[in-house]
Amino acid sequence: METVAENQNVRNAKKLEKMFGHIDFKHPPELCPVRDVMSVASDQWSILIILWLGYFPVLRFNKLKKYVYGISNKVLSQRLKVLEADGYISRKAYPEVPIRVEYRLTDFGQTYVEKLLELTEWMQTNSPKVLANREKYGLI
Amino acid sequence: METVAENQNVRNAKKLEKMFGHIDFKHPPELCPVRDVMSVASDQWSILIILWLGYFPVLRFNKLKKYVYGISNKVLSQRLKVLEADGYISRKAYPEVPIRVEYRLTDFGQTYVEKLLELTEWMQTNSPKVLANREKYGLI
DNA sequence: TTCATTTGGTTACTTTTTGTAACTTACTCT
DNA sequence: AGAGTAAGTTACAAAAAGTAACCAAATGAA
Known part of the structure; x- marks a missing residue:
């Protein structure tokens, strides 16, 4: 290069x-762990799931679904699986009826949520600029 | 809530x-600028485009395509448009033949690339843990 | 003169990913 | 017996992304 x-x-x-x-x-992605790992961790739904689990230390499936507004059962379930596989969250199922399942951040997930929070704060601070720019651009 | x-x-x-x-x-997304803005800015292709434009202060379309390995013309072109609309990058076309187009970060884009760089460093540091976890999870 | 080359895309078509909404399981409460 | 519940799964439709051919307009070569 x-x-x-x-x-x-x-x-x-x-x-x-x-x-x-x-x-x-x-x-290329197959040689690049950073791209690979980032594509899971910076997915828009993953980010929201992790932020909510940072805010509420324990959440069950349906609460997550309520808070991560707009996510479908299917995608929530998929994301939870990959986030668990990647080590950000843990899943604990209690064999009651109906079943109860608790999701929470792992210690590793806790370190990530701190990074994400910085990113989110940046977005919060700067979103007015972006929206203003987008508006202006629309007129051109 | x-x-x-x-x-x-x-x-x-x-x-x-x-x-x-x-x-x-x-x-919900329609009421939440942070979700809206973040979904553009944290898209996997957007991240790579912005990082490359942080590394090379000026890049033309085909160079970007080469560096952002795996991106298609179509998606590159789409992302460049929205990143321009959102104010992260600027596009300057020179009416030569064949046309020459230069992309670079705006000052605003420069502030974002710094955040992204932090995120990327976190990914670089932590991707081994994630991959190890993923491996282990695969066996379960 | 005709033909290939160049850049920065666009277009039509296929494949993959998402979203939607109904369904499942297994037990409890009415 | 029938309704309700939690945490998903499934089949089908819609949207997004990938693929590869195509375009304009001028230049340089044959």
């Missing part, structure tokens, strides 16, 4: 290499 | 309210 130094001035290139050089989003 | 204090012990609830209370991911 061509380096940034070939396209930009050298001073800037050094800074960019320091910021980006060690991060591995630069490979 | 029910508050966290009704479900959890009060000490923890205060902390959670402080962290989450002011953030607005709790509404």
